[in-house]
């Protein structure tokens with residue numbers, strides 16, 4: 731089956747909205763959301779909504795494209811034969827979701843032969859939906875978005891995040907101690923996909939985080955890049971688990987140099 735990026739995006743967006751309705755309705759139905767299990771640490775939680783949403787997304791995508799591959803945060807990977815692989819975070823910002831904070835997202839990306847070609851990030855709480863196809867610009871609810879015009883790190887509003895392991899968090903805090911006086915201010919919103927979309931929309935001038943998984947990064951990274959952001963790792967590496975950075979071009983170089991000097995891509 732051929733892989734037209736616009737068609738992949740349309741399927742991803744329809745599916746993300748349906749999954750978003752499911753998780754939002756489940757959250758609004760209860761005062762307190764139960765933890766269904768934990769993963770890497772006792773604070774790395776999963777809810778029944780995470781697994782239900784990923785199951786819905788998998789069902790919808792495979793009904794439309796049964797021979798594609800799939801990589802999901804909760805239920806692992808399925809190899810495909812078409813060259814199209816779906817990279818899915820059913821709820822990015824699960825801790826926010828657990829606590830009822832309206833900063834979580836359904837993130838679905840379509841990779842074609844290993845390159846992200848279409849991505850959608852949908853915030854069910856706000857209803858906002860960011861979309862992009864490779865080379866087609868970035869969009870929020872159908873309107874084009876672009877990164878900010880910030881040109882000095884000292885004036886930059888910078889997002890970041892922390893891992894679930896206490897030792898890594900201590901290291902990330904040590905890096906943050908040096909970043910805070912070098913920038914306007916810091917925001918820690920708790921959902922990487924939405925942080926990346928915030929850079930795309932100029933709501934943040936930059937974002938960096940160590941330890942992101944492919945499903946945190948795939949869709950939001952494309953959206954940020956299509957909005958004009960520099961999306962990379964450090965020391966010439968691509969954005970990935972060691973370090974992911976998205977920044978308006980006016981501050982990307984300064985922030986990259988600072989994070990390299992601080993060893994932000996190392997424990």
Ligand code: LIP
Nearest residue numbers: 822823824891892893920921922
């Ligand atoms: C989250 C990321 C966030 C990071 C959290 C967590 P999850 O993903 O979106 O940026 O700081 O530690 O990894 O676990 O909610 O899918």
